[in-house]
Amino acid sequence: MRIFVTGATGFVGSAVVEELINAGHQVIGLSRSDAGAKALIATGAEVHRGDLKDLESLRSGAAKSDGVIHTAFIHDFSKLAENCEIDRIAIEALGSELEGSDRPLIVTSATGLLAGGRLGIEDDAPASIIPRVASEEATFSVAKRGLRASVLRLPPSVHGDGDHGFVPLLIGIARQKGVSAHVGEGLNRWAAVHRLDAAHLYRLVVETGAAGVRYHAVAEEGVSFRDIAAVIGRRLNVPVVSLTPEEATNHFGWFAHFAALDNLTSSQRTRELTGWQPKQPGLIPDIDRPRYFET
Numbered sequence: 001m002r003i004f005v006t007g008a009t010g011f012v013g014s015a016v017v018e019e020l021i022n023a024g025h026q027v028i029g030l031s032r033s034d035a036g037a038k039a040l041i042a043t044g045a046e047v048h049r050g051d052l053k054d055l056e057s058l059r060s061g062a063a064k065s066d067g068v069i070h071t072a073f074i075h076d077f078s079k080l081a082e083n084c085e086i087d088r089i090a091i092e093a094l095g096s097e098l099e100g101s102d103r104p105l106i107v108t109s110a111t112g113l114l115a116g117g118r119l120g121i122e123d124d125a126p127a128s129i130i131p132r133v134a135s136e137e138a139t140f141s142v143a144k145r146g147l148r149a150s151v152l153r154l155p156p157s158v159h160g161d162g163d164h165g166f167v168p169l170l171i172g173i174a175r176q177k178g179v180s181a182h183v184g185e186g187l188n189r190w191a192a193v194h195r196l197d198a199a200h201l202y203r204l205v206v207e208t209g210a211a212g213v214r215y216h217a218v219a220e221e222g223v224s225f226r227d228i229a230a231v232i233g234r235r236l237n238v239p240v241v242s243l244t245p246e247e248a249t250n251h252f253g254w255f256a257h258f259a260a261l262d263n264l265t266s267s268q269r270t271r272e273l274t275g276w277q278p279k280q281p282g283l284i285p286d287i288d289r290p291r292y293f294e295t
């Protein structure tokens with residue numbers, strides 16, 4: 001297949017590009033910079049210059065393809081609502097180009113949108129009021145128009161070399177504050193996946209995925225936050241401390257919501273539907289390496 005990948009230069013998207021090319025697919029990677037274009041060419045992908053805000057660039061990329069994997073997102077959390085709206089409009093543009101064909105559209109979402117405190121499953125609609133629900137709403141809106149559109153939810157930690165997500169952020173906070181903290185007993189859990197396992201699932205879904213389905217790229221249903229904080233404390237040689245919710249707001253700032261998130265999530269249905277079997281190291285052994293703690 002010839003697959004248009006948005007976010008092709010990102011942490012997740014670059015793994016998807018590599019996975020697709022290794023499996024014999026052709027990739028058209030979206031890039032908004034010369035540096036990104038150069039990196040894509042080096043992997044064997046074709047470059048499509050454009051931007052999430054340039055809808056014509058998204059439509060023309062999709063027009064050249066047999067399917068689209070959408071992983072691009074503007075990660076400026078100070079403008080989250082605005083960026084989620086940009087994502088909604090981008091998904092609608094990609095969908096409008098693919099409409100009337102059997103070409104798949106796979107949109108990235110997050111298991112963090114599910115109701116916490118119980119095992120989240122693929123059929124669960126997003127419960128969170130976080131504006132990121134816009135990505136799933138847009139996907140199901142275009143799927144209703146007969147498009148083979150589906151959602152692939154990623155857990156709070158997608159880990160592996162090159163990670164610049166939530167675990168590196170926690171390491172940065174612990175380094176700055178001189179303590180590695182968890183909220184209460186730290187028994188809240190984060191689902192997790194290695195980026196290479198996630199990339200493999202994107203490929204399976206673009207090859208065989210059905211319309212209107214939510215897939216979970218979850219290798220581990222729930223790793224306790226206390227275990228994550230313990231690795232960080234030991235590696236940085238700082239105390240591991242328990243905070244009250246009020247103290248956590250002060251300590252973690254905007255990240256306090258995620259530090260307290262209990263995101264136990266199943267991928268049983270995804271595995272049944274696709275045959276996906278994650279093979280890479282789990283979150284704790286993966287982050288318990290010097291590489292995660294290089295400054």
Ligand SMILES: NC(=O)c1ccc[n+]([C@@H]2O[C@H](COP(=O)([O-])OP(=O)(O)OC[C@H]3O[C@@H](n4cnc5c(N)ncnc54)[C@H](OP(=O)(O)O)[C@@H]3O)[C@@H](O)[C@H]2O)c1
Nearest residue numbers: 007008009010011012013051052072073074108154158165
């Ligand atoms: N990593 C995680 O732990 C995690 C967990 C849950 C969900 N997710 C979701 O997974 C997806 C991929 O995340 P990631 O970790 O790979 O993010 P990332 O490394 O920050 O990559 C983001 C990608 O989006 C592109 N992008 C940003 N602004 C753009 C714009 N205005 N126009 C076009 N492209 C733009 C970036 O291009 P440049 O290279 O040009 O900046 C990059 O390719 C996102 O939807 C993210 O929210 C990630």
